[in-house]
Amino acid sequence: MDASEFREFGKAAVDFVADYLENIRDHEVLPSVEPGYLVELLPKQMPETPQSWREVLSDIDRVIKPGITHWQSPHMHAYYPTSTSYPSIVGEMLASGFSVVGFSWICSPACTELEVVVMDWLAKFLKLPTQFLHETEGPGGGIIQGSASEAVLVAVLAAREQAVRRESQLHPELSEGDIRGKLVAYSSDQSNSCIEKAGVLAAMPIRLLPAGEDLVLRGEALKEAIEQDVEAGLIPVICIATLGTTGTCAYDDIESLASICEAHHVWLHVDAAYAGAAFALEECSQLRRGLDRVDSLNFNLHKFMLVNFDCSAMWLRDSNKVVDSFNVDRIYLKHKYEGQTQIPDFRHWQIPLGRRFRALKVWITFRTMGAEGLRAHVRKHIDLAKQFEDMVKSDTRFELVAPRALGLVCFRAKGDNEITAQLLQRLMERKKIYMVKAEHRNRLFLRFAICGMDPKPADIKYAWSEIESQLTEITTPQLITRKAADVTELSQHLSGLQLTNETLER
Ligand SMILES: Cc1ncc(COP(=O)(O)O)c(C=O)c1O
Structure with missing residues (x-):
């Protein structure tokens, strides 16, 4: 590849990244692939002759992107955030240029x-x-x-x-x-x-x-x-x-x-x-x-x-x-x-x-964001976590397991660990948001971390609606079963009463 081809490839790659990050909400945060999916798709040996970068870029879209867990999605709430920003990405590119x-x-x-x-x-x-x-x-x-x-x-x-x-x-x-x-x-x-x-x-x-x-x-x-x-x-x-x-x-x-x-x-x-x-x-x-x-x-x-x-x-x-x-x-x-x-x-x-x-991407990020921008970013994470914490507190089916700290809220569904485990399993299957569990003194809980390149209040509402509606789905069948059991018990009780009345009448 010569410099002129690099210019074309590099510009196309920048467009690819910008499109990806701008439209990141279009992707489910968790990929829908099974282990071995990529190994199956790719040839067993490298190509003998050079291939065009256009072909490679299109394969990135076709086979790599489907196997990406979208850490920069605002629907990522697992672990802790791994940040990025446009200036930092450019910093990486320039550092690679100097190599x-x-x-x-x-x-x-x-x-x-x-x-x-x-x-x-x-x-x-x-x-x-x-x-x-x-x-x-x-x-x-x-x-x-x-x-x-x-x-x-x-x-x-x-x-x-x-x-x-x-x-x-x-x-x-x-x-x-x-x-x-x-x-x-x-x-x-x-x-x-x-x-x-x-x-x-x-x-x-x-x-x-x-x-x-x-x-x-x-x-x-x-x-x-x-x-x-x-x-x-x-x-x-x-x-x-x-x-x-x-x-x-x-x-x-x-x-x-x-x-x-x-x-x-x-x-x-x-x-x-x-x-x-x-x-x-x-x-x-x-x-x-x-x-x-x-x-x-x-x-x-x-x-x-x-x-x-x-x-x-x-x-x-x-x-x-x-x-x-x-x-x-x-x-x-x-x-x-x-x-x-x-x-x-x-x-x-x-x-x-x-x-x-690495200092190059740090310098570029600090200069283009300024101390003010960096502080605002940290405060945004804290504010979004407070928003989520308020939602947890307002729903009596949930409880906090530790005080909210910075951009992290630790919470669980009240009752047996089984309910929280089922909730997480359901959320993982649906792939709309991604959280991980943790445990303290035999109490299972979920960690909700503010992540992604540019999370917004609407993303927190989206996550909360997903969480609370899935808890409703899990607990509704239990409610129906419990109500059905109550009705059976009541009717048995009534028929017992009837028997007694009949006996009395006789
Ligand atoms: C408190 C703490 N220490 C260390 C680590 C490990 O970080 P790294 O992946 O940079 O080694 C983590 C990762 O989340 C962490 O939360």
Whole structure:
């Protein structure tokens, strides 16, 4: 393909995407294909000779689109949102155009320096403590990782290596193997699966501590666990707290956790993958409490900050702790300016060597939306969730299982879990909206998350009408059966009475 054909293909692809996103409500949010549908449709080998891009684009419409789950549909309410926006899509395209691999400054100075700039812009926008800014004198700073899972793994691995070094100095009599065998980490039983996975990958057990009735992890639970472990000769390494848990968007108590971590030299990481966006809002300022005491935190711009996947911001209070832990060098990776400036070589702050130019889409999105536009977007999600919450509250057949938090409402049909399970099954079969279930203390519930590129109040009404009408469908046969049973019982009762009267008459 030459440049002129690329121009044609690229323009047609932009039109394709714009048509798709503009008309996204025309699609059922869930696809109607069975496993293996695409494998059946496509040839077993790549074509031997080049095919025309027109043919390829038409196949995207014909065979790929039917197998898409429409995450950008406003009828998507499952998981948490994965955002996108037109500027961000253009940013991805331009980054692909440059196709740089910016693992060190020299590999593409603009890639590294733009990341430094946007991470400081973002930290200020979110009103994070200044220790996380690159521009602040000191070892703090931010980096863009691919996902929250990667950010958590980086924190867990760095904390582990720091603990091994510290303990080796404190206890020269212990071998490194002995020390590694005693390491232990902590999180809440409400934390995302990626945290447990980070423990598996780091070969370090993560104790999932029971959150309170309100699903919040507090310092007391951590204190008790750490004291037990120290008593048993173990070495506490890191606690991963969550602001905005995946199940119900609960917020762990960072201040009380920080006090315990400080007392025991335990690294405190905060996973704010979803809720981090709300740090930007004055009305949510309480969420930022205690962040000046954490060692690291992560927040997914690809959740609801209008930047498309993948884009996960991570800040470190002392980046040297990560750099020291991961610094593996080769002569071909060295360059003249290495370590001489404040500008980092981000390869030391992450797991892979290569890195994408993600900062470009962030910069373009921030500039074209402005701080005002980003805040308005977060507030819109909150307002739409409030609209849905009011609908749930106004129908006595439903109940909330946790307070609405940001753009998430957790609710269930009153009564047995079976009713909620049936409701979800029905909704999934109809494919008009998509939600997922969760469970807490044996109570099944549904999570209604505001998602999609441009959700509107009418979409929330649409979802509610689908949910409540399907509950009516499920419960009506039960009502009829119950009424029929009542009638039978009554008539038996009456015939009994009649018998008695007859007997009396006789
Ligand atoms: C609180 C929380 N942490 C971590 C993750 C994992 O995010 P990622 O897919 O970016 O690794 C999620 C995903 O929804 C989440 O809700």
